[in-house]
Structure formats: structure tokens, C-alpha cells
Amino acid sequence: MRxxxxxxxxxxxxxxxxxxxxxxxxxxxxESLTVxxxxxxxxxxxxxxxxxxxxxxEQITKQVNKLVDIVKIVxxxxxKHVERELMLVKVRAVGKDRDELKRTADIFRARVxxxxxxxxxxxxxxxxxxxxxxxxxxxxxxxLETVRTGACGLGxxxxxxxx
Amino acid sequence: xxxxxxxxxxxxxxxxxxxxxxxxxxxxxxxxxxxxxFGYPGGAVLVIYDxxxxxxxxxxxxxxxxxxxxxxxxxxxxxxxxxxxxxxxxGPGVTNAVTGIATAYMDSIPMVVITGQVPTHxxxxxxxxxxxxxGITRPCVKHNFLVKDVADLAETIKKAFYIATTGRPGPxxxxxxxxxxxxxxxxxxxxxxxxxxxRPVTKGHSGQIKKAMQMxxxxxRPMIYVGGGAVLGNASAQVTELVRLLGYPCTNxxxxxGAFPASDKQFVGMLGMLGTVEANMAMQNSDxxxxxxxxxxxxxxxxxxxxxxxxxxRKIVHIDIDPSSISKRVKVDVPIVGDIKxxxxxxxxxxxxxxxxPDSKAIAAWWKQVEEWRSKDCxxxxxxxxxxxxxxxxxxxxxxxxxxxxxTSDVGQHQMWAAQYYRFDKPRRWxxxxxxxxxxxxxxxxxxxxxxxxxxxxxxxxxxxSIQMNIQELSTCKQYHLxxxxxxxxxxxxxxxxxxxxxxxxxxxxxxxxxALPNFKMLAESYGHVGMDIEKPADVEGALKDxxxxxxxxxxxxxxxxxxxxxxxxxxGGKGISEMILAEDL
Numbered sequence: 028m029r030x031x032x033x034x035x036x037x038x039x040x041x042x043x044x045x046x047x048x049x050x051x052x053x054x055x056x057x058e059s060l061t062v063x064x065x066x067x068x069x070x071x072x073x074x075x076x077x078x079x080x081x082x083x084x085e086q087i088t089k090q091v092n093k094l095v096d097i098v099k100i101v102x103x104x105x106x107k108h109v110e111r112e113l114m115l116v117k118v119r120a121v122g123k124d125r126d127e128l129k130r131t132a133d134i135f136r137a138r139v140x141x142x143x144x145x146x147x148x149x150x151x152x153x154x155x156x157x158x159x160x161x162x163x164x165x166x167x168x169x170x171l172e173t174v175r176t177g178a179c180g181l182g183x184x185x186x187x188x189x190x
Numbered sequence: 191x192x193x194x195x196x197x198x199x200x201x202x203x204x205x206x207x208x209x210x211x212x213x214x215x216x217x218x219x220x221x222x223x224x225x226x227x228f229g230y231p232g233g234a235v236l237v238i239y240d241x242x243x244x245x246x247x248x249x250x251x252x253x254x255x256x257x258x259x260x261x262x263x264x265x266x267x268x269x270x271x272x273x274x275x276x277x278x279x280x281g282p283g284v285t286n287a288v289t290g291i292a293t294a295y296m297d298s299i300p301m302v303v304i305t306g307q308v309p310t311h312x313x314x315x316x317x318x319x320x321x322x323x324x325g326i327t328r329p330c331v332k333h334n335f336l337v338k339d340v341a342d343l344a345e346t347i348k349k350a351f352y353i354a355t356t357g358r359p360g361p362x363x364x365x366x367x368x369x370x371x372x373x374x375x376x377x378x379x380x381x382x383x384x385x386x387x388x389r390p391v392t393k394g395h396s397g398q399i400k401k402a403m404q405m406x407x408x409x410x411r412p413m414i415y416v417g418g419g420a421v422l423g424n425a426s427a428q429v430t431e432l433v434r435l436l437g438y439p440c441t442n443x444x445x446x447x448g449a450f451p452a453s454d455k456q457f458v459g460m461l462g463m464l465g466t467v468e469a470n471m472a473m474q475n476s477d478x479x480x481x482x483x484x485x486x487x488x489x490x491x492x493x494x495x496x497x498x499x500x501x502x503x504r505k506i507v508h509i510d511i512d513p514s515s516i517s518k519r520v521k522v523d524v525p526i527v528g529d530i531k532x533x534x535x536x537x538x539x540x541x542x543x544x545x546x547x548p549d550s551k552a553i554a555a556w557w558k559q560v561e562e563w564r565s566k567d568c569x570x571x572x573x574x575x576x577x578x579x580x581x582x583x584x585x586x587x588x589x590x591x592x593x594x595x596x597x598t599s600d601v602g603q604h605q606m607w608a609a610q611y612y613r614f615d616k617p618r619r620w621x622x623x624x625x626x627x628x629x630x631x632x633x634x635x636x637x638x639x640x641x642x643x644x645x646x647x648x649x650x651x652x653x654x655x656s657i658q659m660n661i662q663e664l665s666t667c668k669q670y671h672l673x674x675x676x677x678x679x680x681x682x683x684x685x686x687x688x689x690x691x692x693x694x695x696x697x698x699x700x701x702x703x704x705x706a707l708p709n710f711k712m713l714a715e716s717y718g719h720v721g722m723d724i725e726k727p728a729d730v731e732g733a734l735k736d737x738x739x740x741x742x743x744x745x746x747x748x749x750x751x752x753x754x755x756x757x758x759x760x761x762x763g764g765k766g767i768s769e770m771i772l773a774e775d776l
Contacts, residue, residue, distance in 0.1 A: 037387055040336070041324060052329050082517070089514035095333040095353060098387040190386060 029058070030084050031103040031110060031180050034073040035190055037096045038064055045094050046073060055079065055087050059112075059177025070098065070190055074179040098190045103180050110180035113150070114158045115140075117171040120147040124169060135161045146171065154178075211340045211371035212241040215304060218347040220247035221379050224275050226266060226641050227251065228259040232279025233319060234306025237371040251641065251670065254662040256283050258634035260290020261660070264299050265631075265638025268621045269596060271424060273300040273354050274638065280306045281319030284326065289628060291361050292330035296625025297445060298422055300359035302350045303331075309369040310338055323365045332360030340373040348380050357390030358512040359422055390511065394528030394536060402480070402507040402524045403540045409478035410552035411559075412438040415461065417490075418445025418624065419483015419510060420530055426450070426617040428534035429482060435541060436548055439560050441469040443484050444609055445624040452613035453593075458560060459569070462490040463761045464606045467770060468563040470761070474500055474768040475559075481508040483530050486520045487625075494519045496766030509533050568759050568772055569610055578727050580604060580679040580751045583734075584611035587649060587677060590734040595619070595647035598635035600656030601627045603685035606757045608651040630659025636674040637666060647675070647738060654680045654704050664717040667744050675737050676746045678710060681753045689756045693771070694763075714746030725750045 036042045043062055050057050058076040065072050077087060084102060091100045103110070120128050120142065128147055132139060137151035151161050155178060162173065182188060209217065215238050219227065228251045231239045242250050253259040256278045263274030274294075278287045284305050294301050308317040324334045333353050335346050343366070350362040406412060414436070420429050426449045433440045433450055440450045441461040450457055459466030461473050473479070474497070484490070491497045498520060508515075508522040509530055516525040526533055571581045584607050587595070597612050598621040599605040605622055614620045621639060623631045636650035657678055667674060687702040711721030720743050724733045730749070737745040759770040 045328060048328055086514065086518060093514050095388050
């Protein structure tokens with residue numbers, strides 16, 4: 028089953044390698060990983076999407092927690108949460124495709140953030156499923172390149188993950 | 191866990207003097223009460239070595255290969271409970287040390303490893319003797335640091351000692367670039383450090399302890415399984431009290447030997463792949479299993495599916511300092527995370543206060559079954575021939591040293607015979623590489639023990655394969671006058687490899703014959719030590735007595751042993767622990 032792990036780490040050199048190295052050394056999956064500093068400059072927040080049985084997820088959580096730089100790890104699937112991912116798609120936009128692409132983007136509440144005579148760059152935010160659906164809705168031959176950030180998430184309401 | 195033998199927190203050391211990074215290293219080691227620094231100099235640590243030359247608070251031990259420095263520091267930690275400390279230079283100094291670091295990591299040994307690094311401006315430039323030390327060692331240390339600013343050095347060293355010796359212990363590495371060891375700053379060594387990301391739990395959950403107590407008292411086929419965590423946690427006295435209070439059978443793992451005394455009648459021997467019938471059968475058939483500081487690893491319970499499926503109603507209580515050891519390979523019913531000594535102290539108090547007592551009728555029936563397994567006498571071996579049996583040498587060693595020596599071993603058949611036949615009654619006496627299984631540790635391990643306990647008997651049980659992996663340390667032993675007794679069980683084979691080939695690879699001895707051996711007696715003599723060749727069973731005891739009577743000499747005893755002898759009982763890889771092959775089956 029897919030799990031989203033939210034991890035607070037000391038904002039120190041090597042912290043990312045420790046976490047990524049642990050996943051590869053112990054044979055755990057990483058579907059996506061995002062990391063950036065938080066409002067507290069001494070902390071970074073990492074979001075890892077992984078998959079595995081309950082036993083595997085429990086081991087991942089314990090092993091990550093054992094790393095000395097890790098302040099906290101929470102499995103967002105344990106409660107209600109929201110998640111978002113950002114995607115940029117560059118498409119070939121000429122002739123009648125230009126309008127068609129714009130209409131499709133509007134339906135998905137995506138925005139065109141850059142355009143040239145022959146291309147658009149479209150920005151779309153949502154769950155991974157929504158991003159997948161958008162790509163499926165496009166004519167595949169028009170897609171020039173895509174980049175996705177991987178998911179990040181927060182617990183809902185009063186569920187606050189702090190150091 | 192808190193290592194009770196570790197030095198107490200030193201008082202805050204304030205200083206208004208400007209000290210160099212190298213001076214700070216020496217002051218910090220002094221503040222930590224370090225007695226011995228095992229190391230090898232080189233370019234990136236020259237500034238630190240210059241300060242070592244000027245100080246008198248600890249002794250530097252010059253080894254002949256960095257790997258041995260790590261192993262010696264590791265053994266010092268295993269034997270004393272205090273952290274071992276090593277110092278090596280950058281690049282090849284570090285890569286040579288990696289085997290020693292990984293060995294300590296696998297067995298959770300508290301160590302602080304200081305490494306030199308190229309100057310900060312040269313890092314990443316592929317400089318001479320540069321390697322990515324924190325990157326290379328990251329998977330085999332508990333934690334590591336690269337110190338880029340001398341102002342952070344003192345606190346980093348304090349953190350290194352704190353992390354290494356608390357929680358589940360392990361090696362911590364501090365990488366110091368050459369310019370940082372030369373730069374100066376105001377010295378302040380903190381009395382304690384607080385880390386929001388690192389707060390090991392020591393106190394066990396009292397509700398869980400109560401559940402464990404009820405489960406233990408309700409057992410009709412109980413088993414107590416004690417691992418290296420009990421030794422590391424200095425909980426041997428509590429383990430012994432608990433086992434005797436309950437009257438249940440007890441086994442120690444390879445790493446746990448000595449945690450419960452081997453001469454006690456409740457001890458059923460070591461368990462595992464090369465464990466006794468009574469230990470493995472009681473483990474497999476128990477209805478309540480108490481695991482103390484043990485991790486159900488593959489060499490102990492064999493195939494985890496067989497272990498669980500063969501006895502699905504077995505209840506397991508697991509006490510461990512490390513939450514990630516719990517339910518890792520085997521699902522546990524009552525986990526208790528905490529310091530073993532503290533948890534057992536609470537458990538013993540609750541047991542003493544409880545009105546319920548163990549079910550004496552059921553326990554008597556269970557012991558009858560255990561004794562029946564024990565009556566197989568699975569460690570019996572053939573005697574009476576004119577070839578020396580390796581088991582016989584270990585038994586005689588036990589007699590001659592009155593069971594009171596520090597015994598180190600290398601890795602292979604001799605290691606298992608040492609574990610099976612030298613009956614350890616005390617913790618921290620059996621020093622071996624259980625987790626990583628590193629050949630070549632035996633001699634440097636013996637050095638670490640001898641430095642720690644100069645008046646004690648120290649024996650290194652080894653094979654002709656393993657001893658050659660760090661034989662250069664005979665030179666270190668000469669320099670520091672270390673009267674170690676090397677017990678070489680020389681069967682001219684990589685014995686455990688040969689045994690596995692015999693059973694599982696059609697008896698094809700692919701590359702397991704040790705050809706072109708040196709004359710070990712002359713080799714030892716060339717280093718100024720005493721060498722002995724022993725070829726007849728009748729000479730074994732006398733030779734051992736002669737050797738141990740030479741209190742001030744290293745004696746290298748080359749025992750020519752039976753080439754075909756195997757270690758039994760034996761569980762083939764991937765099988766369950768009750769699926770043993772016995773000597774008598776063949």
C-alpha cells in the first residue's frame with residue numbers, strides 16, 4: 028500500500044544522503060522524495076512516498092527514526108491529510124492545438140505560465156492521480172517534456188507535525 | 191543504554207586560551223577519560239600527532255595496519271564497557287579502517303573514530319589521499335560528522351562520545367580536515383549535550399512489563415533467550431537473577447555468551463546454526479519465549495517462516511533498547527523498549543511482588559523434555575586417536591585458564607569450537623566478531639584486551655587462515671610487550687568453508703586448502719616471541735601450561751589439528767533451527 032511519510036530533519040549537510048542511503052541499503056521503495064527547509068531554518072521537511080506492507084512501513088519508520096539527524100517521522104496515512112504535487116508540462120502548441128490545449132488546461136484548472144510561437148509550458152497542481160489524468164487527456168504526441176515535484180502533504184485541522 | 195562503567199560526565203572545562211583543533215582533540219580525549227588511542231599517523235593527522243607527542247594523559251598505541259587499530263579499540267570497548275577510540279589518516283587510512291568500523295557497527299560496539307581529512311579548500315578536488323570519508327562510512331556508523339569549523343570541534347567530539355555510548359551503542363566518526371586541526375579557537379568542552387533529534391528511551395513501559403510478567407508466569411514451556419544486548423547493557427547480574435528466580439531454561443547467543451553463566455545447570459548452551467540440540471529444540475518448542483537484547487537473526491533462528499509456522503501459538507516477549515529490532519524478523523507479542531538493566535530490575539521487582547508463581551508441575555515436565563534433548567550430548571566428539579581434536583584444545587584451554595581468561599577468536603570453525611567448549615561464566619570475556627564475521631580480528635582483539643587488563647590471561651583462538659589476515663600485529667605485540675597466547679588450531683583448511691563444501695557442494699574443496707603456510711613457530715620467533723609446534727594430543731595440556739606460565743611472553747602455539755573435523759550440530763542455511771545435522775547422524 029502507498030504511504031506518505033513526512034519527516035522533519037536537522038537542516039545539515041548529509042541528512043538527505045542518510046535517509047536516501049537507508050532506503051537503498053535496506054531495499055525499501057522510494058516513489059518520490061521532496062525536501063526543502065521549513066519556516067524554521069534549522070529544520071528541513073522531507074516527504075517520501077513509499078509502498079509496502081504494514082510491517083515494512085513500520086520498519087521504515089523505525090529505521091528512519093533511528094538516524095541521529097531525524098527529529099520526527101510521521102506516516103500521514105495514519106490520519107486525515109491533504110497532499111499536493113506540482114507538475115510542469117511543455118507541449119507543442121501550434122495551429123488548432125493551441126486552443127485545444129488551452130481548453131484542456133482550463134478544465135483541469137491548470138495555467139499556461141510560458142508561451143512561445145510553438146510551445147506552452149503548463150503548470151498544474153493536485154494529487155498525483157489528477158496529474159496523471161491531465162497527461163492522459165493530452166495528445167501524447169504533443170508532450171515535449173514533463174517534470175513533477177513528487178507529493179508533499181500536511182495533516183488536516185489540528186494535526187500539526189512540529190519538532 | 192547508559193554504560194555504567196563509562197566515565198562520568200566531566201565538569202565543564204572553561205578556558206580562555208586559544209587552542210588549535212589538534213590540542214582540542216587531545217584535551218577532549220582527556221576530558222572523556224580515554225586511556226588508549228589506537229592509531230596510525232599520516233599527512234592529514236600530522237598536526238594532531240604533534241600534539242599527541244606533547245601530552246601525557248593517554249597512551250597512543252601504534253599498530254601496523256589501520257584495520258588493527260579499529261579492532262583493538264573495539265575489543266577494548268567490548269572488554270571494558272568504555273568507548274574505544276581510534277585515530278587514522280585520510281584516504282587509505284580511512285578505507286583500511288572501514289572493515290574495523292563495520293565490524294563494530296554490526297555488534298553495536300561504542301567507539302569514537304577520529305579521521306584526518308584533506309584541508310577544507312581541497313575537499314572535492316581529488317586531492318592526494320582524499321576520500322569521501324563521511325560518505326564511505328555512512329552506512330556502517332551510528333553517526334558521523336565532518337567538522338568544517340574549529341569552533342564546532344569540541345562540541346562535536348562531545349556529541350560523538352554521547353551518541354556512541356547511549357541508546358544502542360555504536361561507532362561514531364569525526365572527520366577533521368587538516369586546516370581545522372591547525373586552526374585556533376577558544377576552548378570550551380561542554381559537560382553534556384542535548385540533541386532534540388536524539389533522545390534514547392531507557393525506561394521500559396510498566397504496563398508492558400506487567401504483561402510480560404503475567405505471560406512468563408503462565409508459561410508451561412518457557413525459554414529465555416539472551417543476546418549481546420544484555421552484555422552491552424551490563425545486565426548480566428539481572429539476567430542471572432531473573433533466570434534463577436523463574437527456574438526456566440536459558441540460552442545465550444554467540445554474542446550473549448557469559449551474560450548467563452555457562453556452568454549453571456539452567457544453561458542449555460548456545461543456540462543457533464551451530465548451537466546445541468537442547469537450546470534449539472527448547473527455542474523452537476517453547477510456548478513463551480523471553481528475548482533479552484537479542485535480534486532473532488538468521489544465524490540464530492534460521493528460517494523465520496519455519497520458526498513462526500512451526501509453532502504458531504508461541505508467545506514472544508522482547509526486551510530491547512532499539513525499537514527497530516522489535517518485530518523485524520519475527521512478530522513479537524509483548525515488546526518492551528528500554529535499557530535492559532532497568533527493564534529487568536522492574537520485571538524482577540514485579541515478579542517478587544506477584545502472588546502467582548510459575549506452574550511447577552508444568553515446568554518440571556518441560557525440564558524433563560529439555561533434559562531428554564540434553565542427554566543426546568550433542569557436543570560429544572571422538573577422542574583417543576593420535577591426532578589433536580580442536581575441541582580438545584579448547585577444553586584444555588578452559589581448564590588451564592580456570593575458565594577465567596579473556597578469549598578472543600577469529601572467524602570460522604575455531605570460533606564455533608571456542609564458543610561451544612570454552613564455558614564462559616562472566617560477561618565481556620568472549621570477544622569475537624559475531625555480526626560481520628570478520629576474519630583477522632583475533633590478534634588485534636587480544637591486543638585491546640591485554641591493554642585493558644594487563645594482568646589477565648588473554649588467549650586468541652584462531653585458524654591458519656584468519657591469523658594471516660592481521661599477522662603483522664605480532665610486531666605491535668613485540669613493541670608493547672603484550673604477553674598474549676595465540677592458540678592456532680591449524681587444520682590447513684579454511685575449515686568452515688571446507689565443511690560447507692563437504693555438505694552442500696559435493697565435497698569439492700574449491701580454494702579452501704591453505705597451501706604454502708609459513709613456519710608459524712619460526713615466524714613468531716622472528717618477531718621475538720615464543721613459538722611452539724604441538725602435534726600430539728598428549729602434549730596439549732603440558733604445552734598450554736608451559737605457555738601460560740610464561741607470564742611476560744607472547745606464545746604462539748601452532749596446534750596441528752584434525753583436518754576433517756566438523757562443527758556440530760549444524761543447521762543448513764535456510765532451514766529451521768530444529769532441523770539439525772548431528773555428528774552421530776553421519
